[in-house]
Amino acid sequence: MSERFFPDGMPQPLADQIHLPWWEAAAEHRLVVQRCTECGRTRIPPAPLCASCGSHDSDWQEVSGRGEVFTYTTVHRPIAADQEVPFVIAVIALEDSGGLRMISNLVDVAPEDVEIGMPVEVVWEDMSEDLAVPRFRPASP
Ligand SMILES: [Zn+2]
Structure with a gap:
């Protein structure tokens, strides 16, 4: 376990x-984005059709998992029992993803040290076996 x-x-x-395919890749510690096989546009979160060309055909492109903080907020109220506060929710601009951004948490950094x-x-x-x-x-x- 991590x-x-x-x-x-x-x-x-x-x-x-x-x-489900996104979460299956995540369970293997692979960060993927969905890619339209018609026009090549990437998207996250996954969706049943491409917002650019309307195609239902897509595959999964593995990305490096590197990027930069696009924006963030610091949360001072827990949302689960035993949760330590404050914690940081950030929008991450993913490199090699076709310009996608995803929302996640920043860890291993004090909120006051986070910078755009x-x-x-x-x-x-x-979080569990799968x-x-x-x-x-x-x-x-
Ligand atoms: Zn498309």
């Missing part, structure tokens, strides 16, 4: 038919 950043009582994601533009990298948190959640931490040089 290092833990959040308690077991955190709300768990629900994986439907559209999102800060380079970050994914770190996986195994559920891994991507968080981000300051990138190693």
Whole structure:
């Protein structure tokens, strides 16, 4: 199991038919984005059709998990029992993803040290045997 950043009582994601491949990749610690096989546009979160061309055909593109903080907020109220506060929710601009941004948590950094533009990298948190959640931490040089 990985290092833990959040308690077991955190709300768990629900994986439907559209999102399940994304969560299956995450369980293997692979960060993927959905890619339209018609026009090549990427998207996250997964969706049943391409917003650009309307195609239902897509595949999955693995990305590096590196990026930078686009914006963030510091949360001072827990949302689960035993959760430590404050914690940081950030929008991460993912490199090599076709310009996508995803929402996650920043870990291994004090909220007062977070800066917009800060380079970050994914770190996986195994919440259970088959559920891994991507968080981000300051990138190693
Ligand atoms: Zn498309």
